[in-house]
Amino acid sequence: MTYGEDRIYKKVEVIGVSCKGIEGAIQAAVAKAHRSLDKISWFEVQEVRGHVGDDGQITEYQVVLKVAFQLKE
Amino acid sequence: MTYGEDRIYKKVEVIGVSCKGIEGAIQAAVAKAHRSLDKISWFEVQEVRGHVGDDGQITEYQVVLKVAFQLKE
Amino acid sequence: MTYGEDRIYKKVEVIGVSCKGIEGAIQAAVAKAHRSLDKISWFEVQEVRGHVGDDGQITEYQVVLKVAFQLKE
Amino acid sequence: MTYGEDRIYKKVEVIGVSCKGIEGAIQAAVAKAHRSLDKISWFEVQEVRGHVGDDGQITEYQVVLKVAFQLKE
Amino acid sequence: MTYGEDRIYKKVEVIGVSCKGIEGAIQAAVAKAHRSLDKISWFEVQEVRGHVGDDGQITEYQVVLKVAFQLKE
Amino acid sequence: MTYGEDRIYKKVEVIGVSCKGIEGAIQAAVAKAHRSLDKISWFEVQEVRGHVGDDGQITEYQVVLKVAFQLKE
Amino acid sequence: MTYGEDRIYKKVEVIGVSCKGIEGAIQAAVAKAHRSLDKISWFEVQEVRGHVGDDGQITEYQVVLKVAFQLKE
Amino acid sequence: MTYGEDRIYKKVEVIGVSCKGIEGAIQAAVAKAHRSLDKISWFEVQEVRGHVGDDGQITEYQVVLKVAFQLKE
Amino acid sequence: MTYGEDRIYKKVEVIGVSCKGIEGAIQAAVAKAHRSLDKISWFEVQEVRGHVGDDGQITEYQVVLKVAFQLKE
Amino acid sequence: MTYGEDRIYKKVEVIGVSCKGIEGAIQAAVAKAHRSLDKISWFEVQEVRGHVGDDGQITEYQVVLKVAFQLKE
Amino acid sequence: MTYGEDRIYKKVEVIGVSCKGIEGAIQAAVAKAHRSLDKISWFEVQEVRGHVGDDGQITEYQVVLKVAFQLKE
Amino acid sequence: MTYGEDRIYKKVEVIGVSCKGIEGAIQAAVAKAHRSLDKISWFEVQEVRGHVGDDGQITEYQVVLKVAFQLKE
Numbered sequence: 059m060t061y062g063e064d065r066i067y068k069k070v071e072v073i074g075v076s077c078k079g080i081e082g083a084i085q086a087a088v089a090k091a092h093r094s095l096d097k098i099s100w101f102e103v104q105e106v107r108g109h110v111g112d113d114g115q116i117t118e119y120q121v122v123l124k125v126a127f128q129l130k131e
Numbered sequence: 132m133t134y135g136e137d138r139i140y141k142k143v144e145v146i147g148v149s150c151k152g153i154e155g156a157i158q159a160a161v162a163k164a165h166r167s168l169d170k171i172s173w174f175e176v177q178e179v180r181g182h183v184g185d186d187g188q189i190t191e192y193q194v195v196l197k198v199a200f201q202l203k204e
Numbered sequence: 205m206t207y208g209e210d211r212i213y214k215k216v217e218v219i220g221v222s223c224k225g226i227e228g229a230i231q232a233a234v235a236k237a238h239r240s241l242d243k244i245s246w247f248e249v250q251e252v253r254g255h256v257g258d259d260g261q262i263t264e265y266q267v268v269l270k271v272a273f274q275l276k277e
Numbered sequence: 278m279t280y281g282e283d284r285i286y287k288k289v290e291v292i293g294v295s296c297k298g299i300e301g302a303i304q305a306a307v308a309k310a311h312r313s314l315d316k317i318s319w320f321e322v323q324e325v326r327g328h329v330g331d332d333g334q335i336t337e338y339q340v341v342l343k344v345a346f347q348l349k350e
Numbered sequence: 351m352t353y354g355e356d357r358i359y360k361k362v363e364v365i366g367v368s369c370k371g372i373e374g375a376i377q378a379a380v381a382k383a384h385r386s387l388d389k390i391s392w393f394e395v396q397e398v399r400g401h402v403g404d405d406g407q408i409t410e411y412q413v414v415l416k417v418a419f420q421l422k423e
Numbered sequence: 424m425t426y427g428e429d430r431i432y433k434k435v436e437v438i439g440v441s442c443k444g445i446e447g448a449i450q451a452a453v454a455k456a457h458r459s460l461d462k463i464s465w466f467e468v469q470e471v472r473g474h475v476g477d478d479g480q481i482t483e484y485q486v487v488l489k490v491a492f493q494l495k496e
Numbered sequence: 497m498t499y500g501e502d503r504i505y506k507k508v509e510v511i512g513v514s515c516k517g518i519e520g521a522i523q524a525a526v527a528k529a530h531r532s533l534d535k536i537s538w539f540e541v542q543e544v545r546g547h548v549g550d551d552g553q554i555t556e557y558q559v560v561l562k563v564a565f566q567l568k569e
Numbered sequence: 570m571t572y573g574e575d576r577i578y579k580k581v582e583v584i585g586v587s588c589k590g591i592e593g594a595i596q597a598a599v600a601k602a603h604r605s606l607d608k609i610s611w612f613e614v615q616e617v618r619g620h621v622g623d624d625g626q627i628t629e630y631q632v633v634l635k636v637a638f639q640l641k642e
Numbered sequence: 643m644t645y646g647e648d649r650i651y652k653k654v655e656v657i658g659v660s661c662k663g664i665e666g667a668i669q670a671a672v673a674k675a676h677r678s679l680d681k682i683s684w685f686e687v688q689e690v691r692g693h694v695g696d697d698g699q700i701t702e703y704q705v706v707l708k709v710a711f712q713l714k715e
Numbered sequence: 716m717t718y719g720e721d722r723i724y725k726k727v728e729v730i731g732v733s734c735k736g737i738e739g740a741i742q743a744a745v746a747k748a749h750r751s752l753d754k755i756s757w758f759e760v761q762e763v764r765g766h767v768g769d770d771g772q773i774t775e776y777q778v779v780l781k782v783a784f785q786l787k788e
Numbered sequence: 789m790t791y792g793e794d795r796i797y798k799k800v801e802v803i804g805v806s807c808k809g810i811e812g813a814i815q816a817a818v819a820k821a822h823r824s825l826d827k828i829s830w831f832e833v834q835e836v837r838g839h840v841g842d843d844g845q846i847t848e849y850q851v852v853l854k855v856a857f858q859l860k861e
Numbered sequence: 862m863t864y865g866e867d868r869i870y871k872k873v874e875v876i877g878v879s880c881k882g883i884e885g886a887i888q889a890a891v892a893k894a895h896r897s898l899d900k901i902s903w904f905e906v907q908e909v910r911g912h913v914g915d916d917g918q919i920t921e922y923q924v925v926l927k928v929a930f931q932l933k934e
Binding site for chain 8: 343
């Protein structure tokens with residue numbers, strides 16, 4: 059990539075879910091988006107949420123992300 | 132779906148248009164997105180707008196929604 | 205298009221990059237999205253940013269847009 | 278109206294109140310704004326609120342709208 | 351209530367869920383909050399969401415509300 | 424006014440300016456809007472700003488308000 | 497309180513109403529919340545509004561606040 | 570205008586439309602608002618949008634503005 | 643819980659404080675809220691802040707959360 | 716200052732604290748910023764908060780401001 | 789710069805003013821910030837405003853920007 | 862520090878970058894800001910973003926923070 063050249067990126071909103079904390083949910087989302095959508099360049103966290111079990115323990119973190127990738131001609 | 136398992140959802144922004152009120156526009160959008168995009172799990176309303184005819188009657192409601200569905204491996 | 209008929213639009217978020225000012229970046233993004241995604245009906249500017257070179261000159265404008273197009277049955 | 282021609286619209290903020298639900302409040306506001314302000318082209322919902330009676334029943338819906346109309350030369 | 355007298359209200363955030371549309375979810379939430387929390391004076395809608403079944407039908411509307419009531423001395 | 428009756432309000436954005444503090448600027452704006460626009464029912468503060476003189480003293484407070492009044496048939 | 501120790505606070509949304517200006521409404525709300533809810537530690541102003549009488553005078557200020565207090569074990 | 574003197578401004582929301590870029594749409598809106606509404610003092614851009622033709626060319630820019638003018642006694 | 647059945651949730655805003663990172667503060671808040679308020683179903687992160695000691699080390703993370711639980715009849 | 720001449724301002728975020736109400740905190744912040752930062756031209760209030768003592772009295776108001784000053788060549 | 793290396797940037801808020809359109813105001817602000825503050829890496833537009841003369845012509849554009857530069861050890 | 866005494870804080874926006882997760886980026890930013898800017902009292906997270914390598918791995922976390930410190934006379 060060279061600055062100043064015309065190009066276009068697309069941003070897609072995904073939700074990563076993991077029991078391994080916030081970074082775990084981000085990594086899972088980015089890795090899966092990379093495989094099933096396209097080669098991701100960067101991400102932006104939108105929301106952090108989570109589910110709580112009957113015992114008051116956090117069973118999973120849910121992170122809403124925007125992931126961005128370059129559109130080829 | 133089991134809480135605590137790694138998974139990923141995608142959210143897509145659509146606009147449903149209907150003359151049958153706000154719920155009508157949501158239902159139309161969800162039904163069509165379900166057929167043409169993917170199996171929708173939930174929706175979130177972003178904006179409610181509408182068009183007004185020359186006689187001051189509302190000719191249609193336009194509802195901007197985010198619809199979410201699970202990405203399979 | 206006739207007002208009052210049920211229909212559905214999709215909005216996609218893209219980032220246009222150009223050294224030719226804000227309108228240049230919008231035009232580049234809309235033109236490329238038109239070719240690689242779908243026939244665009246309208247756009248909405250979300251953010252305007254840019255990169256600055258070592259000499260303090262702006263090397264490119266980066267415009268984050270939502271572009272919208274009608275989904276056919 | 279033809280796209281590409283210079284023109285100007287004005288947006289005005291109104292609050293429609295009705296006991297007949299959200300669409301009822303929107304219709305009342307648009308119909309009255311159409312008569313007392315100007316010929317409305319479209320509306321955008323800003324807020325939905327309501328009043329609750331002593332018996333826990335909703336006595337009215339209050340919908341804050343922006344309504345838009347074209348300014349003639 | 352007389353305008354100009356010192357008084358204090360409390361706002362509480364609740365989520366009403368109903369299969370009977372947006373007003374249905376608001377009414378359910380207000381009625382239950384009225385019984386289990388306190389005598390509600392007004393409500394403000396914060397978010398409208400919903401769940402979609404496997405057949406693409408909306409199974410329920412979920413409306414996030416703030417409900418307000420006066421605190422007595 | 425009786426709750427449950429159809430009616431419509433209009434909100435107008437004004438900026439009150441006064442050297443007598445925030446309430447001073449609100450009172451000035453409401454009093455003048457009351458005379459030159461219409462009979463105001465309530466106001467909502469949007470922004471508080473001010474101008475500072477060369478000696479570091481605040482010369483005036485500028486309060487951006489929405490003021491609301493009922494539209495008669 | 498010692499920094500670094502695990503603890504939890506709760507925030508509650510209240511609306512203070514007073515004819516004695518913005519600080520008057522905040523003080524009334526904090527004093528009453530202190531008595532009827534819990535021992536308040538700090539407050540955050542969310543909105544400032546007010547009611548206007550038929551003569552264009554402000555009859556009361558309404559300040560929406562979040563008040564916070566520590567939850568004991 | 571002298572800082573420190575009581576005065577009041579009104580802000581009005583308009584949408585300027587032009588095929589000549591963003592500044593073109595702002596200039597058209599300000600010039601027309603100046604003639605048909607009142608003598609404008611300043612403007613604030615709220616949104617930039619546009620319409621796209623069937624060939625992927627931008628047929629017009631639509632700029633939502635707030636324009637402000639002083640209310641005379 | 644079955645989708646489609648009328649029910650109501652309440653959301654409460656709490657601040658968890660911990661020296662053990664962001665997840666630590668979330669877990670502390672959820673665990674304590676679970677004991678002192680009610681059985682929590684999910685949480686949503688609102689803000690992440692923290693305190694810094696004289697040596698530039700972070701002494702604690704403060705996470706503002708909304709926690710949600712179902713209201714029983 | 717003449718309108719139309721190229722110039723540049725800088726905005727800095729400060730928090731003024733005072734026991735003498737909101738205007739007191741703004742004045743303290745502007746006066747000190749004027750001495751320790753630069754000659755301030757205007758200010759914009761961002762947030763109003765405060766601390767509450769054990770007796771339920773407000774011990775201080777904390778006002779988050781942006782203050783702006785012109786950068787000289 | 790290499791991705792993955794620890795580093796820190798600072799963002800500063802400036803307002804560029806120019807009679808030569810939006811890009812003109814951005815370029816003026818970036819060029820001056822580059823000389824008087826530090827070597828700028830990128831910018832983000834926050835607000836676009838302007839002043840209008842007595843004849844309804846726009847005398848200047850005022851663009852509020854955040855400019856970012858790397859802090860060296 | 863004693864509550865109730867006049868004082869002033871400044872907030873500065875920085876971006877910490879680290880390959881060691883979100884807390885790593887916050888710690889790096891706070892530690893460096895502490896050395897190169899001033900003695901930091903607290904921080905507030907504004908945004909969490911990151912860069913993704915060609916292999917779909919997250920190469921770095923970028924956390925936008927506001928850091929606050931007291932201005933001395």
